[in-house]
Amino acid sequence: MAQVLRGDLLAREIEEELRGRVAAMEAPPTLAVVLVGDDPASHIYVSRKRKAAARVGITSIEHRLPAATDEAQLLALIGALNDDPGVHGILVQLPLPAGMAADRVLDAIAPGKDVDGFHPVNVGRLSTGGQGGLVPCTPLGCMLLLDQVVEDFRGLKAVVIGKSNIVGKPAALLLLERECTVTVTHIHTRGLPEICRGADIIIAAAGVAHLVRGDWVKPGAIIIDVGINRIPAPDSRPMIVGDVAAEECDHAAVITPVPGGVGPMTIACLLRNTLDAAQRR
Numbered sequence: 001m002a003q004v005l006r007g008d009l010l011a012r013e014i015e016e017e018l019r020g021r022v023a024a025m026e027a028p029p030t031l032a033v034v035l036v037g038d039d040p041a042s043h044i045y046v047s048r049k050r051k052a053a054a055r056v057g058i059t060s061i062e063h064r065l066p067a068a069t070d071e072a073q074l075l076a077l078i079g080a081l082n083d084d085p086g087v088h089g090i091l092v093q094l095p096l097p098a099g100m101a102a103d104r105v106l107d108a109i110a111p112g113k114d115v116d117g118f119h120p121v122n123v124g125r126l127s128t129g130g131q132g133g134l135v136p137c138t139p140l141g142c143m144l145l146l147d148q149v150v151e152d153f154r155g156l157k158a159v160v161i162g163k164s165n166i167v168g169k170p171a172a173l174l175l176l177e178r179e180c181t182v183t184v185t186h187i188h189t190r191g192l193p194e195i196c197r198g199a200d201i202i203i204a205a206a207g208v209a210h211l212v213r214g215d216w217v218k219p220g221a222i223i224i225d226v227g228i229n230r231i232p233a234p235d236s237r238p239m240i241v242g243d244v245a246a247e248e249c250d251h252a253a254v255i256t257p258v259p260g261g262v263g264p265m266t267i268a269c270l271l272r273n274t275l276d277a278a279q280r281r
């Protein structure tokens with residue numbers, strides 16, 4: 001039976017540590033959360049982020065804008081938040097409504113306040129292995145989970161499925177930094193099952209429900225399932241499943257659950273980045 005590596009439990013431990021760090025500060029950090037439009041999942045995630053911030057003592061301020069907001073208005077808000085010395089972290093919840101260029105919006109955030117780690121300066125720091133950048137929350141959460149079960153990453157074969165800027169690419173860079181041998185793949189990769197069968201570590205972030213089957217996984221592999229896919233359940237209410245058919249993976253050494261795995265770690269890492277951004281200032 002594979003060990004189930006619970007991100008929700010680790011996230012609570014991280015919150016505990018962050019609570020101590022906040023308590024030791026002269027004033028609590030402030031996180032500005034920008035939510036544009038009506039995406040229901042985004043509303044849930046923003047609300048979870050704000051509740052978690054409150055639990056550790058971080059002040060959060062939500063800026064809710066209608067879906068029809070003009071890009072220039074959003075850029076003006078980001079400019080004002082950049083200039084506000086009382087704001088330590090800024091996050092713009094993704095996805096943005098159709099017609100808004102996410103790259104232009106993310107590039108407008110001051111790199112030192114970019115607690116999502118999406119600004120090109122932070123991406124550049126990550127890719128050169130330099131210190132001092134802010135690292136995207138989901139891949140950072142994946143690495144903290146892996147740190148629970150991997151002592152020495154050197155030479156391990158890691159396969160990342162998914163090439164997004166939010167997860168796949170930064171996860172690959174972080175694994176490379178630990179001296180894993182990294183293969184970055186995606187849903188169009190030919191021979192994906194065979195490639196996965198060679199992996200000591202699989203990070204599945206393709207956004208396809210149950211893409212990774214049991215026979216793609218070698219015995220003793222470590223699986224980090226980043227997928228959050230809503231599929232119809234037998235009782236017709238949607239249920240959330242990952243990118244991995246977990247019930248077929250008993251022969252893995254370790255697997256993260258969905259829900260309760262990487263998702264809560266994303267939020268804990270956002271809080272950690274907010275504190276880091278505030279303390280670096």
Ligand SMILES: Nc1nc2c(c(=O)[nH]1)N[C@@H](CN(C=O)c1ccc(C(=O)N[C@@H](CCC(=O)O)C(=O)O)cc1)CN2
Nearest residue numbers: 045091092093094095116137138259260261263264266
């Ligand atoms: N600005 C950002 N936008 C988005 C990010 C991000 O890191 N920054 N990542 C995702 C969404 N996301 C955070 O924003 C996120 C997704 C899922 C969870 C989570 O806790 N999921 C639960 C289950 C899902 C559910 O109940 O609906 C879990 O896995 O246990 C947290 C954060 C895209 N946008």
